[in-house]
Amino acid sequence: MGAHTDFGSITILFNRLGGLQVLPPGADAEWVYVRPLPGHAIVNLGDAMVKFTNGLLRSNIHRIVAPPGEQADWTRYSLAYFARPEDEVVLRQVEGSDLIPELDGEEEDVRSKEWVLRRAFGTRGRLDDVDLKSYIGTEMMSRRIGV
Numbered sequence: 098m099g100a101h102t103d104f105g106s107i108t109i110l111f112n113r114l115g116g117l118q119v120l121p122p123g124a125d126a127e128w129v130y131v132r133p134l135p136g137h138a139i140v141n142l143g144d145a146m147v148k149f150t151n152g153l154l155r156s157n158i159h160r161i162v163a164p165p166g167e168q169a170d171w172t173r174y175s176l177a178y179f180a181r182p183e184d185e186v187v188l189r190q191v192e193g194s195d196l197i198p199e200l201d202g203e204e205e206d207v208r209s210k211e212w213v214l215r216r217a218f219g220t221r222g223r224l225d226d227v228d229l230k231s232y233i234g235t236e237m238m239s240r241r242i243g244v
């Protein structure tokens with residue numbers, strides 16, 4: 098699976114084999130494997146958390162590649178639990194926290210369902226004839242480049 102951010106609020110992953118990689122923030126960042134630890138789950142924040150907190154929390158950019166070393170000889174199973182806001186929830190900054198940065202300009206009025214569709218087509222759809230800008234998610238915030 099190619100590079101993407103999860104579009105919901107939280108993803109909980111249970112893996113036995115490696116293969117999940119994350120791209121840390123920064124223009125020169127390199128992909129790093131996330132090592133599965135016995136008895137542990139991996140928790141990813143998704144785009145809804147970025148929208149709710151105006152970037153205070155970030156969704157990580159991740160991808161799936163072949164498991165490293167000898168692990169590549171085994172079939173990789175991954176149990177993923179995705180949580181996301183209900184379809185009609187507007188993904189806007191929550192009020193009442195001093196920690197959340199001020200919005201710089203107008204906030205787009207996007208509902209959870211639209212966001213999911215936009216992201217799904219943007220990262221998994223055909224790219225021949227689409228306006229890529231309209232599919233952009235929160236990646237630049239996650240990478241902390243120019244934001």
Ligand SMILES: O=C(O)CCC(=O)C(=O)O
Pocket residue numbers: 098103110112117159161175177
């Ligand atoms: O298989 C994994 O470890 C993660 C899968 C994933 O990133 C996804 O389904 O969004």
Ligand SMILES: [Fe+2]
Pocket residue numbers: 101102103159
């Ligand atoms: Fe994912």
